[in-house]
Amino acid sequence: MEFSDSVMKGLQTLADPNVFDQKSFTIFTEVAFDSLVSPRGESVLGHPELKHIDQTNLKHCHTAATTFILEGVKQNADKSTISSCLEDVRFQNERVDTFYNSFQKNKRNLESLLSSIDTCPPHITDAEWRLEYCIKNSHVHKVNQPSYLISLNTERAGTSSEINFNCTMEQLQDLVGKMKDAAKSLERATQS
Amino acid sequence: MLLVLSEEHKEHLGFLSEVDPAVVGEFGRIAVEFLKKGSNPKIYEGAARKLNVSSESIQHGVEGLMYLLTESSKLMISEVDFQDSVLVLGFSEELNKLLLQLYLDNGKEIRQILSKLAPSLPHYRNLEWRLDVQLASRALRHQVKPTVTLKLHLEDGAQRSAHVLQTDPATLQHLIHELERALAELKSNHCRRILRNIK
Numbered sequence: 001m002e003f004s005d006s007v008m009k010g011l012q013t014l015a016d017p018n019v020f021d022q023k024s025f026t027i028f029t030e031v032a033f034d035s036l037v038s039p040r041g042e043s044v045l046g047h048p049e050l051k052h053i054d055q056t057n058l059k060h061c062h063t064a065a066t067t068f069i070l071e072g073v074k075q076n077a078d079k080s081t082i083s084s085c086l087e088d089v090r091f092q093n094e095r096v097d098t099f100y101n102s103f104q105k106n107k108r109n110l111e112s113l114l115s116s117i118d119t120c121p122p123h124i125t126d127a128e129w130r131l132e133y134c135i136k137n138s139h140v141h142k143v144n145q146p147s148y149l150i151s152l153n154t155e156r157a158g159t160s161s162e163i164n165f166n167c168t169m170e171q172l173q174d175l176v177g178k179m180k181d182a183a184k185s186l187e188r189a190t191q192s
Numbered sequence: 193m194l195l196v197l198s199e200e201h202k203e204h205l206g207f208l209s210e211v212d213p214a215v216v217g218e219f220g221r222i223a224v225e226f227l228k229k230g231s232n233p234k235i236y237e238g239a240a241r242k243l244n245v246s247s248e249s250i251q252h253g254v255e256g257l258m259y260l261l262t263e264s265s266k267l268m269i270s271e272v273d274f275q276d277s278v279l280v281l282g283f284s285e286e287l288n289k290l291l292l293q294l295y296l297d298n299g300k301e302i303r304q305i306l307s308k309l310a311p312s313l314p315h316y317r318n319l320e321w322r323l324d325v326q327l328a329s330r331a332l333r334h335q336v337k338p339t340v341t342l343k344l345h346l347e348d349g350a351q352r353s354a355h356v357l358q359t360d361p362a363t364l365q366h367l368i369h370e371l372e373r374a375l376a377e378l379k380s381n382h383c384r385r386i387l388r389n390i391k
Contacts, residue, residue, distance in 0.1 A: 073332070074331065074332050074333055075333055075334075076333060076334040111332065114331040114332035115329070115331070115332050115335060115337065117329070117330075117331040117332075118329055118331070120339075120358050121341065121356045121357055121358045122355075122357050122358070123357070123358050123359060123360075124342070124357050124358070124359040124363060124367065125363065126363075126366075126367075126370075127366075127367045127370050127371060128370075129370065129371065129374040131374065131377050131378060131383070133383075133386060133387065133390065135390060137307075137310040137311070138310065139266065139306045139307065139309045139310045140265075140266050140303055140306045140307045140310060141266055141267050141268060142267070142268045143307070144387075144390060144391060146378060146383070146387065148374060149313065150316075150371070150374075152344075152357070154357060163344070163355055163357075164313055164314075165313055165314050165315055165316050165344075165346050166312060166313045166314070166315040166316070167315055167316040168315075169375065169378055171315070171316045172316070172371065172374065172375055173375060174316075174318075174319070175316060175319050175371065176368060176371045176372060176375065178319045178320075178321060179319070179321070179364060179367060179368050179371070180368055181321070182321040182323065182340055182342075182364065183361070183364055183365060183368060185323055186323055186338065186340065186361050186364070189323060189338075190338075
């Protein structure tokens with residue numbers, strides 16, 4: 001894993017027992033992970049237990065730590081990679097362990113967070129339907145045909161939208177048949 | 193159910209009794225062509241010269257026929273009702289038969305053309321699908337995320353559109369389940385009763 005000088009400096013500061021004593025370090029680590037996992041968590045700046053540390057330094061360390069964490073999750077880094085990186089910036093063994101334990105604990109949540117940052121076509125979340133029987137309209141009387149109105153709810157980057165369309169029974173059967181083909185292929189692919 | 197023709201309409205159609213039945217047959221053919229493909233005023237000029245009448249009379253005659261056919265098709269009136277409605281125009285037996293034949297031959301197609309005018313939403317044409325497995329993104333490497341990419345083809349009158357959408361295996365199962373429920377509903381007793389009785 002490669003990091004910029006700024007990140008390395010920030011981590012070195014974090015490793016320094018003169019700036020962060022053991023207790024502060026533990027609290028800092030927890031708050032740093034928290035700030036990634038729950039967006040409304042306590043901020044590092046103005047945290048009561050970390051007030052004694054210079055706030056500019058604190059902000060720098062926080063940026064460095066969160067960059068390190070996210071890079072680790074992105075690359076699916078194992079224990080030896082993380083440990084060697086932290087040792088390079090002079091983390092004591094105890095601090096390496098504390099950090100790695102928090103990393104393991106939060107890894108899953110961070111992974112789902114990162115996997116949801118995606119550009120993809122609108123994602124279908126639900127389908128609503130309505131069955132109607134058309135009796136007549138202004139151009140033709142005695143229509144007497146059933147028809148379906150389908151609404152597909154889609155979501156993209158947090159905004160939801162809908163695709164509405166009509167279909168006859170045969171068309172709906174065709175649509176469902178094709179979806180079932182896709183699902184069967186999926187099943188076969190996962191079994192082989 | 194009888195067709196009620198306005199005085200103006202009867203007047204326009206009255207022109208037809210002044211010409212040869214063969215010509216009326218030709219007018220009928222022209223009227224149906226116009227309904228299918230749109231009207232072409234030049235034809236009126238040509239016919240007017242040949243028959244030695246004003247092109248306006250020709251136009252009224254043809255348009256009168258068009259309106260007669262569209263109204264009859266719209267209401268889907270029976271043979272008997274059509275004959276009774278046309279009787280009021282006082283045409284010859286031969287002419288009446290001709291008009292009836294015109295209606296019977298073309299009624300279905302005219303109804304199809306009319307139904308395209310009705311308001312509607314885009315309707316389903318086709319669905320294409322593709323299975324993918326996402327391996328990595330800018331934000332996260334080492335992924336194994338199965339996704340189903342769908343291309344939904346819709347048609348709205350002359351306009352065709354295609355929507356590229358995505359879903360995951362679990363949602364796909366849910367969609368299939370919901371839409372199958374929709375299909376099953378049509379076969380329920382309630383729906384069957386309504387479909388049977390409203391005719």
